[in-house]
Amino acid sequence: MIGIYLSGTGNTKHCVEKIVGLLDKTASALPLEDPSVIKHIKSNSTIIFGYPTQFSNAPYMVRDFINKNRLLWKNKKILCVATMGAFSGDGAGCTARLFKKYGAVILGGVHIKMPDSVCDSKLLKKSIEKNRKIIRQADKKIEFIAEQIKQGKYPKDGITPISHMAGLFGQRLWFYKKTAGYTDNLKISADCVGCGLCASLCPMKNISVKNNRAVAGGKCTMCYRCISRCPQKAITLLGDEVVEQCRYEKYC
Ligand SMILES: Cc1cc2nc3c(=O)[nH]c(=O)nc-3n(C[C@H](O)[C@H](O)[C@H](O)COP(=O)(O)O)c2cc1C
Ligand code: SF4
Ligand code: SF4
Structure with a gap:
């Protein structure tokens, strides 16, 4: 198994x-x-x-x-x-x-x-x-x-x-x-400090860091992993502001 x-x-x-x-x-x-x-x-x-x-x-x-x-x-x-x-x-x-x-x-x-x-x-x-x-x-x-x-x-x-x-x-x-394909709707704000955490976490390798700023490609599968972890709360997708970074470990 x-x-x-x-x-x-x-x-x-x-x-x-x-x-x-x-x-x-x-x-x-x-x-x-x-x-x-x-x-x-x-x-x-x-x-x-x-x-x-x-x-x-x-x-x-x-x-x-x-x-x-x-x-x-x-x-x-x-x-x-x-x-x-x-x-x-x-x-x-x-x-x-x-x-x-x-x-x-x-x-x-x-x-x-x-x-x-x-x-x-x-x-x-x-x-x-x-x-x-x-x-x-x-x-x-x-x-x-x-x-x-x-x-x-x-x-x-x-x-x-x-x-x-x-x-x-x-x-x-x-x-x-909304789920018909990958999306290029990920938004990364000017608050990004280029730490690279999002790029290292993304299961689709959809983010890269260029000139100390994260840049998203067009292959996001909307998992919200990067959004839930960015220390600057700089990433959004369906909404325009991070309300709460949700993670299982916060609740268990
Ligand atoms: C883009 C998106 C769409 C979602 N749509 C639904 C939904 O239709 N119905 C629902 O009950 N939960 C929905 N959810 C919530 C997730 O399915 C739920 O929180 C899930 O347990 C997250 O699991 P994960 O932590 O393994 O990613 C959605 C979450 C995301 C990110
Ligand atoms: S995790 Fe946040 S601060 Fe770090 S590179 Fe990604 S968007 Fe920028
Ligand atoms: S939401 Fe998931 S798939 Fe989309 S860019 Fe962030 S980590 Fe990658």
């Missing part, structure tokens, strides 16, 4: 690591951008695959990765895990359908509510105490799910036809454009 995840602010990393740890103490989890990820997928038959829901879809980097590596998935047994801030009609189903198309066996789907990661929006922002409670509830759900899985019962979050309709009509039809 192997866990694979994309995680911007740490929520999905935590959830996938915890699921994998409870199911198989000898197994590990690694980020999608890890150079050895293909090698690990090839050598494992069961994959716990996680990502943050974005507008009831999987981040473009995740779908791009699945499509580009379509020959990898035949006969793999995959549990799709979608973390979310509030609502994810068929967040897990978005990759489950793709994996199935490429010959994978879908073991199940898991939706886990976690703190919201959109640092430059007031919407869905909660107090630290409330976010701690959300994480405690998420951990309980993961522990319950792991026990069920050990008995051969896999959760079906997001992979039923009803959840497909909920994701489609609840969000995707109206917001699909």
Whole structure:
């Protein structure tokens, strides 16, 4: 077994690591951008695959990765895990359908509510105490799910036809454009001091530092990792001002 995840602010990393740890103490989890990820997928038959829901879809980097590596998935047994801030009609189903198309066996789907990661929006922002409670509830759900899985019962979050309709009509039809590709909308303000942290963190290598200033390219997958970590709060994407830098470690 192997866990694979994309995680911007740490929520999905935590959830996938915890699921994998409870199911198989000898197994590990690694980020999608890890150079050895293909090698690990090839050598494992069961994959716990996680990502943050974005507008009831999987981040473009995740779908791009699945499509580009379509020959990898035949006969793999995959549990799709979608973390979310509030609502994810068929967040897990978005990759489950793709994996199935490429010959994978879908073991199940898991939706886990976690703190919201959109640092430059007031919407869905909660107090630290409330976010701690959300994480405690998420951990309980993961522990319950792991026990069920050990008995051969896999959760079906997001992979039923009803959840497909909920994701489609609840969000995707109206917001699909936002996740239709990579974006060049990342904004870096004059407050940037050129420290290079964002460039070193970006899973897409979408940022470089030139003349002591960070410069963004056009391949942002909207993970919010750089935005949540910039010491100058100089980076924004959907909004125009960093309201709160959200990170799993702040709440755990
Ligand atoms: C661009 C973007 C879009 C998002 N859209 C949704 C959404 O449609 N529904 C939802 O419940 N959460 C949404 N979220 C919140 C994240 O899915 C959630 O906070 C997730 O746990 C973040 O995981 P991470 O820390 O592993 O990146 C969105 C976050 C981002 C950055
Ligand atoms: S992390 Fe912030 S301050 Fe550092 S280079 Fe990136 S944008 Fe500039
Ligand atoms: S530029 Fe920032 S938000 Fe975009 S993919 Fe890279 S780290 Fe994530």
